[in-house]
Amino acid sequence: MIELDGLTKHFGSKVAVDHLSFQVRPGMVTGFLGPNGAGKSTTMRMMLDLDNPTSGNVRIDGKRYRELDEPLKYIGALLDAKAMHGGRSAYNNLLCLAQANRIPTARVDQVLDVVGLTPVARKKSKGFSLGMGQRLGIASALLGDPEILMFDEPVNGLDPEGIHWIRNLMKSLASEGRTIFVSSHLMSEMALTADHLIVIGQGKLLADTSMADFIHENSRSFVRLRSPQRERLREVLRESGLTAVEAGSGTVEIDGATTEELGELAARHQITLHELSSQRASLEEAFMQMTAGSVEYHAHGTSHAGPPSDQQPGPQWGQSYQSDKGA
Numbered sequence: 080m081i082e083l084d085g086l087t088k089h090f091g092s093k094v095a096v097d098h099l100s101f102q103v104r105p106g107m108v109t110g111f112l113g114p115n116g117a118g119k120s121t122t123m124r125m126m127l128d129l130d131n132p133t134s135g136n137v138r139i140d141g142k143r144y145r146e147l148d149e150p151l152k153y154i155g156a157l158l159d160a161k162a163m164h165g166g167r168s169a170y171n172n173l174l175c176l177a178q179a180n181r182i183p184t185a186r187v188d189q190v191l192d193v194v195g196l197t198p199v200a201r202k203k204s205k206g207f208s209l210g211m212g213q214r215l216g217i218a219s220a221l222l223g224d225p226e227i228l229m230f231d232e233p234v235n236g237l238d239p240e241g242i243h244w245i246r247n248l249m250k251s252l253a254s255e256g257r258t259i260f261v262s263s264h265l266m267s268e269m270a271l272t273a274d275h276l277i278v279i280g281q282g283k284l285l286a287d288t289s290m291a292d293f294i295h296e297n298s299r300s301f302v303r304l305r306s307p308q309r310e311r312l313r314e315v316l317r318e319s320g321l322t323a324v325e326a327g328s329g330t331v332e333i334d335g336a337t338t339e340e341l342g343e344l345a346a347r348h349q350i351t352l353h354e355l356s357s358q359r360a361s362l363e364e365a366f367m368q369m370t371a372g373s374v375e376y377h378a379h380g381t382s383h384a385g386p387p388s389d390q391q392p393g394p395q396w397g398q399s400y401q402s403d404k405g406a
């Protein structure tokens with residue numbers, strides 16, 4: 080269990096983390112979400128005692144990180160996959176870490192096997208692809224067989240097979256009763272992986288909730304209509320006090336009415352419908368709505384908080400969003 084109590088970090092006048100209090104519980108995967116610059120990495124660094132809080136504190140199983148006897152046996156982390164010594168082989172990188180932390184040497188081969196790097200164990204890690212580097216970073220996090228694991232953007236650089244692998248790894252580690260805390264920009268990925276969500280924006284806690292409740296409470300439900308008599312449909316909706324939002328591909332979306340009401344309304348006015356469907360906004364949309372006021376960098380054309388016209392999964396949004404950072 081990880082407990083944050085009023086955790087705060089200032090960089091000069093910049094408040095990167097603002098009185099964060101939450102718990103990360105064992106036996107589940109907790110997703111840590113927030114737009115770029117929200118303070119996720121800074122929070123994780125303070126959890127590992129790599130940065131000093133301005134105020135507040137973090138407890139790991141009731142203790143401060145620096146009070147842990149052999150920290151790698153309590154908490155393993157993947158923060159920066161490039162942190163490894165490039166001139167050393169994967170095996171030697173892990174061996175040094177094992178020796179420095181009084182972890183049995185045999186564990187090195189075990190974790191190399193878990194992450195699938197046994198065939199390249201003797202190769203220098205500087206020649207590794209981003210995905211292999213991520214796997215090596217994950218191996219180092221697993222080395223002490225810790226009860227708590229923290230991953231900062233672990234799917235970065237992984238191909239679909241690698242993403243599938245890490246998703247299953249995190250779930251299986253959680254099912255063993257471990258505490259798994261993972262940050263990601265890939266909302267669709269979180270939907271498939273996390274049981275619980277912590278959402279932050281501009282360093283502040285925006286949500287601490289189960290995944291199911293997050294979607295239920297934050298996603299907008301609406302009805303999608305498509306008709307060959309589009310103008311007539313719009314007119315009838317307007318007369319009924321309903322606002323139709325154009326949603327592309329000849330569809331309109333309506334809030335505040337059920338499919339039954341809209342179907343009957345169309346029938347009364349003899350309007351043919353080619354589509355009448357109840358929709359619920361996805362996790363990406365719920366997340367965008369929640370954090371809309373706290374993003375530092377907006378991608379062109381995606382700064383509105385409303386749902387996009389189609390129901391595409393998150394990576395599209397994540398990619399355009401990230402690619403705009405620093406533009």
Ligand SMILES: Nc1ncnc2c1ncn2[C@@H]1O[C@H](COP(=O)(O)OP(=O)(O)OP(=O)(O)O)[C@@H](O)[C@H]1O
Binds near residue numbers: 094095113117122
């Ligand atoms: N060493 C530092 N000095 C000054 N400002 C910093 C420092 N580290 C982080 N920041 C600022 O603090 C804020 C939070 O940064 P942080 O990297 O924790 O966010 P993040 O949620 O991890 O973002 P990303 O998803 O882009 O990695 C940002 O505005 C960032 O520019």
